[in-house]
Amino acid sequence: MSEAIILAGGQGLRLRPLTSDMPKSMIIVGGRPIAERQILWLRRNGISRVIFACGYRYEKIREHFGEGGDFGIDMRYSIESEDEPLGTGGAIRQALSLVRSSPFIVVNGDILTDLEIDDLISWHKRHGFVCTIVAVPLKCPYGILDVSKESNRVFGFREKPVFSDVLVNAGIYVLKKNVMKFLPKIGDIERETFPQLAKAGSLGVYRLKGWWTTIDTMKDLQEAEEDSGLVS
16 A cells, blocks of 8 residues: 655745635645645555645645545545644654555645656665655746856846756655654654754655646745646
8 A cells, every 4th residue: 555644734824815714735726726636646646545744724624635535545634733733753753653554655735746656666665765855956036147256247147047956855755664763753854854864874865857846935826827737
């Protein structure tokens, strides 16, 4: 059985007022909630069981998906208190009690992609890491000036360039269940767990091949609506 945890506990403050009464993962993009697009992508890639790690306005997610029958997936919910958020690491640790298989996928609740999960899992198994992070090249959100240090003359301009030699976290992970000993009860996986795994030589990186976007601001939402990579 292939399983995934979707991290859907964030409040999405930079997307207010859209998130005033719903979690970020339920924002509509191209006619569907982000989470629904993720579920369809996961199902196409052979994932048969999904655990939502949720908190803020979690009832909106459960009302939409229920037990997952209408979406062809077995759905479960790991719910944290809105008043005492666990962070990404704590949320994964709590949701692990519902995970049956190893390795399993973890996905941030605000990303969309067409990543082929079979290739990712095969790569992870071949290399034997406790955790594999999916990475994408850094896309600069600004125009870059090429400037001569001697004369301060601008000799070039690059609008929002992609730096292929600089990789950033795509918010998709493959984890073995023995990651539990590295996970905090409260805290973020990015700050608490990944540094430990890197020091132990147990953290790998998989370069994403294909389309990927994250939705963290209103501008991101607009660009995602316009993006030809968005699959219905």
